[in-house]
Amino acid sequence: MPKQLPILINPNPTLRKKSLEILTKDFSDKEFQELLLNMEETMIKKDGAGLAAPQVGKSIRLIVISHKKKTLFLINPEITKKSWARETAEEGCLSVLNEQGEIIYALVERHKKVNCVYQDYKGNKKKIKAENMLARVIQHEIDHLDGILFIDKIVKK
Secondary structure (H helix, E strand, C coil), X not given: CCCCCCCCCCCCHHHHCXXXXXXXXXXXXXXXXXXXXXXXXXXXXXXXXXXXXXXXXXXXCEEEEEECCEEEEEEEEEEEEECCCEXXXXXXXXXXXXXXXXXXXXXXXXXXXXXXXXXXXXXXXXXXXXXXXXXXXXXHHHHHHCCCCHHHHECCC
């Protein structure tokens, strides 16, 4: 039975660490498979668009994304192509809260389209072409893997 994990809140130092690549041999590990399900459960319960492993205290290159009522598990994701076109839109983050414990929202500029390669939960190499909201979420979550928070990229009006 998947369980909801506690989410680290900025300024927790784990959120600023660069995450390590996950070895394919670790994919079949029971603990790793449980982490996938627990992260999915946490993202759904917290009504997040995505969740990165550092947000639950694991400095590994793993993100989960909610897309079209399904969960995408992106392991060792890497953006291989970015559009020239960019778009500024509001973002929030489950790890960036105000003093009242509410999510902070701010404008962030991101590429409109991205191509991303990753491994699925079985270790298969996959590619995804994303645009608009999905592209934004992928960029936001991969930033987490590099120790970057969206507040580092806020657009000044």
